[in-house]
Amino acid sequence: MGQQTLGRRARLRAQTTAEIKATALRHMAEGGPDAISLRAIARDMQMSGSAIYSYFDTRDALITELIDDVYTALVDHVEAARDALPPGDVAGRILAWATALREWSLANPQGFRLIYGDPVAGYQPPPGGPAPDAAKRACLGLADLIAAAWPHARAVQDADHTWAEFAPALVDTVRAAHPDLPPAALALALRVWGRMHGLVALEVYGHLGPQTHEPDRLYRAEMRDLIKSLEIAPADRHSGQD
Structure with missing residues (x-):
């Protein structure tokens, strides 16, 4: 009883x-x-x-748990989309991650804003930041994609970067998982992150809608251009015409 x-x-x-x-x-x-x-x-x-x-x-304890919940849900979603495709389909996995990011963000705009938007006034995150596990998974997920693409990314392999340009914790995380990747690969991962998030953020915050009736078409075109810049041809099932 x-x-x-x-x-x-x-x-x-x-x-x-x-x-x-x-x-x-x-x-x-x-x-x-x-x-x-x-x-x-x-x-x-x-x-x-x-x-x-x-x-x-405290209110901050609630906000920290909210961030952890929504960030974990986002990472679960993009990882599942990526892992639905075989490891050898590098272009398809990049596109699946990007597409899942947009889908989740549009379905959960407040969650996106809580993770990536303006900080909550007065909020004091815990040591190490909110949602450290989800943040680490997101960083490693992008690093994994770039590690798989790196042998094909000839156009960016000569980029001049050093490890000192990046946050030590980020460097430690990426190098522990991919010790052979050069700093230019981490720079590429951040650039890919920026291109994936750029149009999504404009759409979530309502800036893109007044400019186009087909934001999904713009996003697909941007992601195909991203993949093309890596010199990876998209798999046939992902490269259909609009």
Whole structure:
């Protein structure tokens, strides 16, 4: 009986925690990141001000957990899309990652803004930053793509870069996984990241929609150009005409 009671309490706590997070994201959608407030969430959920603090000690603790949740969901999504294709399909895996990034971001615009948008005013992240595991997986995922593409990326192999240009933690992470990659490969990974995110960010923030009725077509063209710049021919199933 005692175990049943504990199990029921754990389920109720998990349900309430999920509702708090969902309410926080809704408040953010309505008022921006600065609208996230434990007291406002408590009022919306008809909880007492003290009750909500039994779930999250501070607003920053809630924001940190939200970032971890949405970043992990994003990385799960892009990794699954990449891994649905064989390792030898380098171009297809790059395109799958990019396409999945856009799909997830458009379906979860508040999550995208929480990860990549303006910082929440006054937010103090924990040591090491929020969502360190998801961030590391994202970095390594891009590094893996570039490591697979690097033998074909003749146009950028002579780029002049040094390890000193990059954050030491990032360098350590990438070199531990790919010790033979040169610093130019890490520079390429960051450039690929920027090209994948650029049009997505414009679309999420509403800047692209007024300019084109077919943002997906622009994005596909940009990704095909990216792959072409790596001198990797897209697989037939990914290179159909618009």
